Each structure stands twice: as structure tokens, then as C-alpha cells.
Amino acid sequence: MDVIISSRIRLARNFKKYPFPNRLSSNQACSMIQEARKAIVESPTVIAQEFDYIDLEQKSSLEKLVMMEKHLISPELVKKTNPTAVLVNKDESISIMVNEEDHLRIQGIQLDSNIDKTWEVTSRIDDLLEESIEYAFHEKYGYLTSCPTNVGTGLRASYMLHVPILEATGQLKMIVQAIGKFGFTIRGMYGEGTETQGSLYQISNQITLGQSEKEIIDTLKTVTTQIVQQEKNLREKIVKENRLQIEDQIYRSYGTLKYARQLSSKEAMKLLSDVKVGFELGMLEKERKVDNIYDLMVYTQPANLQKQIGRNISVEERDEERARYIRNHL
Template identity: 25%
Template structure:
């Protein structure tokens, strides 16, 4: 499958635009050298993704921090000459020979994650946390498959709940769920230029259990975002629920996992969890009333349990520091 001449021309124009923009400091500009561009511009994945699909958001948004997205799973290998150095740089040393460990949630260590804040003084809640190549029918097909999975959870007293498609949700309900941090909004300009917002809101939706402690976002930035959360600091209970939910879903819809990079995501920055502190409305938002959302930033090279334990230890230390004030 040859890459069309007009696509190659757009790739070359994008490279030129990046090089002529001194204000651009993205990892895309840093690692899209002439050699890398020439090596990748004629390549195409089996699903038809090209280098243009990878870089177009970063070319359109010169203030991007990373600037690349993976249109499909194969892109991480097909365009490795660009992705590998970006991943290594962003994640602080995860070179081409590095390999993500096998999946391990730490089911046998949940008892070690004691409640960090039994009196409820410091922790309000605990939470854990591909698109350009999808057709409208693909979105609907994926939504249908995951709805069947959710239907199978009905009898589960903890995970059972209801799925709400965005297409049939009133604006009032959407805004209320967004305000309460249960629902996602349409993607920003970076995702828009990466073609992540096509056919919106077709095939998108949210599932949650009765207590809203188990939430699944469908076809937001990635195919699924599975969230376990609750008030307080009982990390072990949150992780236990997440393990049960992930296993129940993956038993019917296997996830895309790479031997080297682990679970694959649309944006390479999400491959990785370092401790991350942000405002209560998400990344780049301001804090209100001294409340922060604390989560892992770096996860490459860590098992799922190690990442949770890293976050747990970090919060424990923050509480100790708060008590000392």
C-alpha cells in the first residue's frame, strides 16, 4: 500500500512548519528529524494509518507538549523511529530494549493497603484510572459489544449498573455528570486535530454502578477508560473493585497489549504513571479550596500493583507532612 503523493507532501510541509517555528518545543519537533521523516513518510499500517495521522495534531498545535498520537496499535512499531525516542524522553528512560512487566494487580497484597485516612480528614476520594481509523459503524459496533458486557454484570451486586449513550442523554444530564467529574467532555483542539472527535457523540457513553464507584467511559480518547473510586482513603477496596471490573470486561473484550509497552493507548504519554498533582477539574486546571487530585504519572516499567503502591506511599507521605504543619 503506497502512501499517496499528496499525503507525503503534507508530511514534508508539516516537518518544514515545525522546523521554522522557534516557539514550538514539542517532542515531535525534537525527534522528527529529516532522517526520521524520510524513513517513515512512505510507511503505512495495515489499517491505512500514515505518518501524517501520527503528527497532524502536533503540526496544527505548535504549543503541544508531545505532539503525536497512535492511530492504531501497529503504529507504535511501524513508526518506532519516531515513537521510541519520544516515549524514552517522556517517560524518563524507557529505551527500545526496555520491556513492560507482565500484568500483576496485586490481588494477594490488598490487605497491605490499609485505609490511609480512616477519620476522613485528608482524602476526599480515591480513583484509578485508538480513534482516527474508526468509522461510524466501528464506534457503534464497539459500543454494542461493551453494552453486552455490561448486561452480563447486572447480577453483580458491586459492579452491576446502567449504560447511558451520549446520543440519548440530555444536555442537562451531561452537564451535571461533567460537573460532578463522572463524565467526559468532547475532546480538546489537540484531540480534534488528531481526528479523535469524529462522529461525536456516536458510540460514546458512560456506564456506572448504583453507587457510582465503578465507572466506564466508552470511546472517549481511548476505547475504554475503567475507573474505580470512592470517598475516603481505602485504596485496597478501590483496587479490589477495579481488579474485579477489569477482569470481568477483559474476559469478553480482550485489551490491546504490547509485550514491550504494555496496554496501548491513543496518546503515548498515557503509556506511562511519577506522582501527579492537579486541580480537581483535571490536568492543567486550578485547585479549589486546597483540594487536589493525586494520581500516578509514570507507569511504564511498573506492574499495576507497583503503580498503585507508589501512589499509596506518596499520599501517605503527604498526610504525614500535612499533620506536621
């Protein structure tokens, strides 16, 4: 069962020589962005050849939203009016956001549960940047950041989880309260302050000071393993007790996706969540196997749909195109 969708590492870093972004002038921001660009694209390493530099001031709102829906940039970076940029590698597993809440947000994402590998890759990029950038660092407190909760390692480690049964039974709320005592939190699909759709949640650490990167990651793995097991146990339980009812719900969702002519984003996410569980429980084994339901969830988000069509379209047109896209891929 693929309860874990992805693993993510994000490192917050700042230049020692510049004020934090909230006090940065436009000229300083432009200079800082160019230094960050040079640190990667002009590096003599092979890694440098893998990255594309994107000036976000030159991108439309739609293009920025496409990147946000794919988790390449944050909702906050989309909203910023100051000079901003992002460096993205070819397979989009690494992105370096420039002039977000901190000067640099180095992010690594892998579509699996191997967070140790994600950390290894992200840390390598951090080391490469540090070869030419002097970070704001304090011997006692560690890396200095705009928000005090990021001071220390500057590390946010997280998993994206698909937990529809924990959500439906209300047990997820209890888990949120319990893990808060250990310095962890659960948020929506796109992080803090974002709405949850398709039963997708991010679990991440809240504390970065006083713990090593390894300690943070190891504790996250332990907590997440327990949550994943609870979701799996509940799935087995409901199938054992109410198999016909669950099968009926899953096939109704599959049928709607297969034949609907209009689907809102929220409805599509809920139905795709049901179908994902159906494939994982073996209830849809006679239907054509979809390689990655999560890809369908991403590519039917509003901005990504409009990118595929090549223009801005109305909500009604989006709902029609979303239904068509899903029909063609199921």
C-alpha cells in the same frame, strides 16, 4: 483530619479489532459501544445487574456536565461529538467511559483513602470485560493506548486531597516540583487542565510503563502519606501560633455561608474549604455538624444546581440558588 477526600483508579483499555478513537468512524464507534455494553449488561454475573447503560448522544449538555461534576465522566467525554456512552453502577462508585481518549476508561472511586479496595473493585470489572473483549496488548509494552504515557499497565491511580494550608503557604508548589521527579503530578479538581477550587487537588502517577500496578499504587500511597502529614503539621502549627486569627477566618466563612443571599461557585468553594477545616480542627464544634462538606461542594456546582431546579438558569439565579442550598444544609 480528612485530608484525603477520595481514592481513584482508572484503567485505559482498547479493543484490538478497532482503530484508536481518533481514527474511529461513527459506525465503528457505534459497534464498539454496543460490544462494550453487552460485555457488562449481558454478563451472567451478579455485577451486570448493578450497571445502567447511558447513551451520551441522547443526553443534554447539562446532563453530561452533571455527570462530569460528580466525576462519573471526564471533561473530554463531555466535549466529544462522536458517539459516546458510559456505564455506571448503582452507587456511582464505578463508571466505564466508552470512546473517550481510549475505547474504554474503567474508573473506580471510593470516598475514602482505601485505594487498595478501589483497585480490587476496578480490577474485577476489568477482568469481566476481558472475558468477552480482546484487548490491544503487546507482550513487551503491555496495554496499548492512544497516548504513549498510558502504555503499559494503563493505570492512573490518584487521590483527591484537601490541602488549604499547603496551598496558602506556597509549599504545594514545591511539592509539585519534588514529586515530578518520582513520576507523579498534582492537578486541579477535575484533572489535567482544570482549575483548582476549594483547595482540592488530584495527585496521580504519570508513568505506567515498566512498573506493576502494585508498585505504582504503593509508591502513590507513600508519597501521599507524606503530603497528608505535611498538611496536618502545618494545621497544628498555625493553630498554635495564630489560633484567634484562624478562628476568626473560619467563623467569618461560616457566617457568610449561613446568611449570604448570593454566592458564586468560586466563593462558595473557598468558604466551604474554610468551614471543612474548621470542623476538622474542632473550632466549629458548637455549630450543627455537616455530615459531608465535600457533598456540598459537588451539589452546588453549576450543573448540579440546575439539575435540582429542573431547568437552565442564569448565573445570577445560580448564585442565589447556591446560597439558598447551602443555608438549608448548614
